[in-house]
Amino acid sequence: MKLKKSLLMSLAASAIAATAATAETELTVYTAVEAEDLARYAETFNKSYPDIKINWVRDSTGVITAKLLAERDNPQADVIWGLAGTSLLLMKSEGMLEPYAPAGVDQLDPKFVDGGDPPSWVGMDAWVASVCYNTVEAEKEGLTPPTSWKDLADAQYEGHVIMPNPNSSGTGFLDVSSWLQMFGEEGGWEYMDGLHANIARYTHSGSKPCKLAAAGEIPIGISFAFRGAKSKADGAPLEIIVPSEGVGWDMEATAIVAGTANLEAAQKLVDFSVTKEANEMYNTGYAVVAMPGVAKPVEHFPEGLLDAMIDNDFEWAANNRAAILKEWANRYDGKSEPKE
Structure with a gap:
């Protein structure tokens, strides 16, 4: 009887562990990107990372910047996606960003990358x-x-x-x-x-x-x-x-919010932000993008x-x-x- 009970407990623990492994991680992402563009970014990202759900919080640059500064001591966002570089420089000076060098960052034009080592933010487009x-x-x-x-x-x-x-x-x-x-x-x-x-x-x-x-x-x-x-x-x-x-x-840029509880998932989103695929997507809304050679002429x-x-x-x-x-x-x- 004890063996059966132990086996059942072991199976239950395994099931819980498996469920946890496949459960969605939710990222709260603050953005000033045009609302009509956000769904296609999430859809493309989720092709590679279907277990990470993006919850967009979207408003104009000034509103998002003010919101982040107001929440400085109790951050609600995991990632900042597509906010003005000048705003991210301000947040870097306030210690609000988690430095991270995304895979492939060396492929970007250096003026689109923060000068820190590792960088606190990476640019997307201008x-x-x-x-x-x-x-x-x-x-x-x-x-x-x-x-x-x-x-x-x-x-x-x-x-x-x-x-x-x-x-x-x-x-x-x-x-x-x-x-x-x-x-x-x-x-x-x-x-x-x-x-x-x-x-x-x-x-x-x-x-x-x-x-x-x-x-x-x-x-x-x-x-x-x-x-x-x-x-x-x-x-x-x-x-x-x-x-x-x-x-x-100015440039739109991306950064990880310091103190996020979802650091690994946040890093994956920032990795995606510097890919050629992402830069090609930026080019549908901007003529100047961070990765050289990607932007096509705009009529x-x-x-x-x-x-x-x-x-x-x-x-x-x-x-x-x-x-x-x-x-x-x-x-x-x-x-x-x-x-x-």
Whole structure:
């Protein structure tokens, strides 16, 4: 009887162990990636790792960054996937990231990899500022196409420009931080004072200004180039303008949150993020990706844009982020859309 009971207990223990071995690991992944792209990333990852379930928590760059900082002492996320590099630099300085060198990281362009050994984050792709100019609506208003950022402060554009709020949008922050770098602190704020007079409203999404321009709701949307190229390919009467002073840019990057209880699964997701397959997927939404030689030409992507990318000081932008955002809000937040 004792032998039978012992055998049953042994079988039960084996069954429990087998169940545990096949049970799903759930990863909570904070992201600012466009919502429509997330399902295909998870589906592709799960072909190799069907036992790891990704629970996406998605919002704009500013919201996700603020959420992570608020949870610093009690992290709720396991992985950060596709958040602005400037945000991840800030989190690295706060000790919030778990350094990890994913398999294949040496295949990436070095500027897409954190300089630590091992790196605290790895880049995925880059998005680049540009101006989406609706030629039909602009003609109705008697506007002439701008050729520079400073042109947008001209009185002819009053009420005809929309741009993203940098407190919510990574695109908005790269615009503001790049203007401060290009024009100097005093000159940058002076420029934004002039631009503000022409702004109809500030959106909480980086792609929305270009989408609104493409739809004919506004002649000019300050956004990013790939969004403009995509809208133009869909038939929108857009000209994608590369301002003569140069353009700001930032990268989407991935990192492991320090203290995660699911470190092994998190490492597998970060390993996937640097693969050629993943980089090919990034290229469907971005013209610039981390792995050299992968990106294919993008229809309507403006000529000279890559050469116009400024030598962005990401460390400066990250270290001064809070002060920049506070100053911007004090000056301009009155024209921001209500938050959803």
